[in-house]
Amino acid sequence: MRPLHEIPTPPDTDTYDRPRGMYLLCLAGILAIAWDLHLAFTAEFHPEERWFSMFMLISSGVSAYSLSGMYLGKKWAAFTYPTVVFVNQIAWLMTEEWTSTGMILPAIVSLMGLWYSKDMK
Numbered sequence: 001m002r003p004l005h006e007i008p009t010p011p012d013t014d015t016y017d018r019p020r021g022m023y024l025l026c027l028a029g030i031l032a033i034a035w036d037l038h039l040a041f042t043a044e045f046h047p048e049e050r051w052f053s054m055f056m057l058i059s060s061g062v063s064a065y066s067l068s069g070m071y072l073g074k075k076w077a078a079f080t081y082p083t084v085v086f087v088n089q090i091a092w093l094m095t096e097e098w099t100s101t102g103m104i105l106p107a108i109v110s111l112m113g114l115w116y117s118k119d120m121k
Contacts, residue, residue, distance in 0.1 A: 018073060019116055025109045026071040032105050033060045033067075036088075039097075052095055059088055070113045070120075078117035082110035 040056035063084050069077025085106040092098040 018071070019112070021112065022071060022116070025105075025112055026067050028105055029067045029109050030064060033063050036060055052091065055091055059084060059091070063088075067109070070109075073120045075117055075120040078113040078120055081106075081113055085110055 036056055037060050040053050063081065066077045066081035066084060070081060088106070089098065089103060092102065
């Protein structure tokens with residue numbers, strides 16, 4: 001019987017070589033989702049905008065699912081997350097609470113996901 005250090009191991013062909021920045025961007029994205037939920041449920045909105053809290057709850061769930069998919073290297077997540085970001089920005093515009101700084105982090109995560117989508121499975 002051969003010693004353990006001489007036994008060849010099969011190459012791991014089913015891995016995704018995640019860019020180092022993806023760790024930080026996905027973590028920052030999750031923190032941004034938590035902040036959005038905080039804003040949606042603590043802010044005083046007009047009575048006609050009661051739909052916004054429920055929208056943010058659903059949108060944050062889809063965003064978190066997409067970010068976890070992007071972290072795992074799933075190609076569908078690289079296209080789902082920018083779509084959710086676009087819809088979120090429209091919702092923030094409708095409530096007149098939109099700021100350009102609220103677009104910076106989602107835009108960076110979306111562009112990075114789209115850039116590396118060709119390497120995802």
